[in-house]
Amino acid sequence: MADPILTLADVHAGYDGVPVVFGVSLEVLPGELVAVVGANGAGKSTTLRTIAGLNNPLRGSIQFEGKDISRLRPHQTLALGISYVPEGRRLFPKLSVEENLRLGAYTEKSGAEIQRRLDEMMQLFPVLRERSRQTAETLSGGEQQMLAIARGLMSKPRLLMLDEMSLGLMPTLVERMMETVVAVNRSGVTVLLVEQMVQEALEIAHRGYVLQSGRIVQSGPAKELLDSEEIRKAYMGM
Ligand SMILES: Nc1ncnc2c1ncn2[C@@H]1O[C@H](COP(=O)(O)OP(=O)(O)OP(=O)(O)O)[C@@H](O)[C@H]1O
Ligand SMILES: [Mg+2]
Structure with missing residues (x-):
């Protein structure tokens, strides 16, 4: 094992x-x-x-x-x-879906790598691609939860x-x-x-x-x- x-x-x-x-x-x-x-x-x-x-x-x-x-x-x-997605999502309500995602990768310096991860998340969560310019607060509860998970994944944990x-x-x-x-x-x-x-x-x-x-x-x-x-x-x- x-x-x-x-x-x-x-x-x-x-x-x-x-x-x-x-x-x-x-x-x-x-x-x-x-x-x-x-x-x-x-x-x-x-x-x-x-x-x-x-x-x-x-x-x-x-x-x-x-x-x-x-x-x-x-x-x-x-x-x-280790990536921790806390209870209650803690998104940045006034920032867009894409901006929230980018913040999940704040420790990554390479713009190309961040873009690659963004693409990966939009593929895994197609609804986030459709809504990438929308502010987080205007997403439905389920969409916000998807965004919270995707943001947690942006650090490549x-x-x-x-x-x-x-x-x-x-x-x-x-x-x-x-x-x-x-x-x-x-x-x-x-x-x-x-x-x-x-x-x-x-x-x-x-x-x-x-x-x-x-x-x-x-x-x-x-x-x-x-x-x-x-x-x-x-x-x-x-
Ligand atoms: N910031 C805090 N200060 C003091 N006590 C706290 C704090 N946060 C939680 N507790 C207490 O610690 C205990 C465990 O809380 P915890 O939040 O870990 O439970 P949980 O299993 O996550 O519950 P839930 O399913 O409601 O989220 C509770 O009795 C709670 O009142
Ligand atoms: Mg709890």
Whole structure:
């Protein structure tokens, strides 16, 4: 088996020294699509923020491609190849689709390379090509979510972390969003996503972790988690 691209070992994390995540350990293998699922307040966003370097772990370690990244700042984890698409999209509303995309590649100096990535994104998300001159605030919710993912890809990450892509989307759009994530993963990008839409996320993931009150309570192949009586009762209303 290949070495993990990302390893969290006994990570405790929180805010102002108060932990809300207690001893999370998880792995992502190269090429995998891994889902961390759980209810509101379980600590999903805190976990991703801590990997990205927006929070520092209070205890434990985080390794990316064999390097300890536990104490790095966001611009440093980005430089190493980790892209974090936060909850709630955080687009620049008054800038155009294309300008938002360009900002995702701000660390790249070569204009030709940026153009190449823009073309790639417009191919992957044709709707963004049609709307490239439109300001981000005038896009529909689903289009904005596509733009957020595409912007996250503009840095050419080796690990893409997606926080709650389904938020505020109607069910058919959630399905399309999930298909998009699968397409991105198949294009060769390793993906770690967090979702409270447990079933939808596990249906596309290879493996999953269930986070409850800041602790991993179950993990394994996504298919097994989908079949778990406990998870079906707790998260799928069955
Ligand atoms: N900036 C903050 N300062 C203090 N506490 C916070 C902060 N952000 C989150 N928390 C707390 O940390 C806990 C975990 O929150 P987190 O946002 O990680 O959960 P989540 O699983 O992402 O939830 P959701 O599904 O609602 O996005 C919650 O109890 C929350 O109130
Ligand atoms: Mg969250």
